[in-house]
Amino acid sequence: MSFAYVARPEKPAWSGVLPGSPQPYFLRKGEGEHAKLFTDTFTVMLSGDETGGQFGMFVANCPTGDVIPAHAHDDTHETFYIVEGRVRVYVQLPDGEKTSRLLGEGDFGFVPAGAAHAYRVEAAARILGAATGGFERFFQQMGTPADTVDMQSPPFVPDMPRMQAAARAHNMRFLPGFEWPEAETP
Amino acid sequence: MSFAYVARPEKPAWSGVLPGSPQPYFLRKGEGEHAKLFTDTFTVMLSGDETGGQFGMFVANCPTGDVIPAHAHDDTHETFYIVEGRVRVYVQLPDGEKTSRLLGEGDFGFVPAGAAHAYRVEAAARILGAATGGFERFFQQMGTPADTVDMQSPPFVPDMPRMQAAARAHNMRFLPGFEWPEAETP
Numbered sequence: 001m002s003f004a005y006v007a008r009p010e011k012p013a014w015s016g017v018l019p020g021s022p023q024p025y026f027l028r029k030g031e032g033e034h035a036k037l038f039t040d041t042f043t044v045m046l047s048g049d050e051t052g053g054q055f056g057m058f059v060a061n062c063p064t065g066d067v068i069p070a071h072a073h074d075d076t077h078e079t080f081y082i083v084e085g086r087v088r089v090y091v092q093l094p095d096g097e098k099t100s101r102l103l104g105e106g107d108f109g110f111v112p113a114g115a116a117h118a119y120r121v122e123a124a125a126r127i128l129g130a131a132t133g134g135f136e137r138f139f140q141q142m143g144t145p146a147d148t149v150d151m152q153s154p155p156f157v158p159d160m161p162r163m164q165a166a167a168r169a170h171n172m173r174f175l176p177g178f179e180w181p182e183a184e185t186p
Numbered sequence: 187m188s189f190a191y192v193a194r195p196e197k198p199a200w201s202g203v204l205p206g207s208p209q210p211y212f213l214r215k216g217e218g219e220h221a222k223l224f225t226d227t228f229t230v231m232l233s234g235d236e237t238g239g240q241f242g243m244f245v246a247n248c249p250t251g252d253v254i255p256a257h258a259h260d261d262t263h264e265t266f267y268i269v270e271g272r273v274r275v276y277v278q279l280p281d282g283e284k285t286s287r288l289l290g291e292g293d294f295g296f297v298p299a300g301a302a303h304a305y306r307v308e309a310a311a312r313i314l315g316a317a318t319g320g321f322e323r324f325f326q327q328m329g330t331p332a333d334t335v336d337m338q339s340p341p342f343v344p345d346m347p348r349m350q351a352a353a354r355a356h357n358m359r360f361l362p363g364f365e366w367p368e369a370e371t372p
Binding site: 022023024025026027028030031045050052055057079083091092093099101104106108109112113128132133 | 211212214215217232285287292303
């Protein structure tokens with residue numbers, strides 16, 4: 001458990017905004033379960049609890065320059081739909097080839113379970129993700145609860161035990177030293 | 187099979203744009219598997235074939251005034267994320283109460299499997315949907331393949347056998363005569 005979390009143990013403002021079971025509900029823009037992780041705010045709009053474990057949905061608000069290094073999650077299919085901004089997504093193909101694509105507004109990327117991938121935010125972005133149910137909790141487990149979409153506060157840097165516990169809970173492998181070719185493709 | 191489909195039996199331009207198995211891929215805005223259904227164009231970006239049946243994703247381009255009448259699908263959880271425009275989503279709650287919400291850009295709605303729902307497009311909209319895997323094919327089965335997002339061509343109105351076959355394939359019940367209260371809530 002990280003120091004920042006210990007310092008603010010009360011429930012975040014979003015506690016209870018999702019029903020936790022398959023019931024209808026609506027959210028206004030920016031509503032949901034917020035968690036800060038490094039410089040990003042992740043907002044869970046739908047969890048596996050509402051879909052019988054099928055899928056969850058979240059929005060990531062990410063500043064320019066944000067880099068998520070190479071990793072893979074063997075149980076989780078993940079998607080990137082760019083609502084605004086520009087994000088370069090790197091992914092390793094089944095034949096081992098490494099490729100990337102610069103995604104802009106309305107573009108889409110799919111990373112299947114097990115594929116090594118990474119991304120770099122080239123212009124401040126709002127990314128909608130849908131992923132295998134349960135994965136949406138990763139950002140809360142590795143990050144720290146937040147009351148709002150919060151791009152101003154200092155980054156939240158989890159300590160190593162917190163990172164490792166979140167990764168273990170989602171069968172995620174970080175891939176230190178994994179190199180991507182210089183991006184020449186658009 | 188409808189007359190319009192018989193008239194153009196060749197493969198649509200999008201044939202093969204999705205891999206059909208869990209492999210990485212990217213799509214530019216507007217790419218995907220297009221189908222026209224009534225006045226709307228549905229673009230499948232991800233199908234259950236890529237996610238082991240977990241979930242699919244699609245974008246619906248809908249003109250102002252479009253109405254989708256009351257229905258329910260007992261096997262399918264469905265979501266509405268408004269990328270642009272305004273859409274009033276009507277849904278029946280577990281206690282029988284009928285409610286609605288006018289959703290704008292960035293707003294979100296969840297309709298669990300089995301819940302009666304409907305929607306009305308109040309300003310031309312682009313709606314991103316994620317739903318239980320396989321449901322994304324409904325729009326293709328009830329509609330007709332299209333080469334592009336196509337808001338100009340005449341509506342595609344399926345004949346009754348085509349509608350019934352698509353509904354049967356997705357355990358969908360149309361609910362004729364289902365009334366919604368006048369919307370007073372925002």
